[in-house]
Amino acid sequence: MHDAVGIALIVAGSAVGLVTSFVLRTMWPAPVVALVLIVCGLAVGAGALLVMKHASATNWAVTLVLMAFLVPAHVRVVLGPFGRPARSA
DSSP states (O other): OHHHHHHHHHHHHHHHHHHIIIIITTTSOHHHHHHHHHHHHHHHHHHHHHHSSSOOHHHHHHHHHHHHHHHHHHHHHHHOOOSOOOOOO
């Protein structure tokens, strides 16, 4: 049961994260994009831990905190700023 839920979380978090990163990143306001990417990172991290046989409380704490920070940071560094582009006058 945990394996199926874990795999579903990984797939859903990755799919939503990819669409948000490549399509919606410049259409939505920056805080909304960051929040969606944080949730995607949490979903991928939690899914990976559910697939593991023996994940400790430390694994959960470290993985979820790091994924919530690293996923939006990675998208920002690799693809560019979040939010709508500034209009030129």
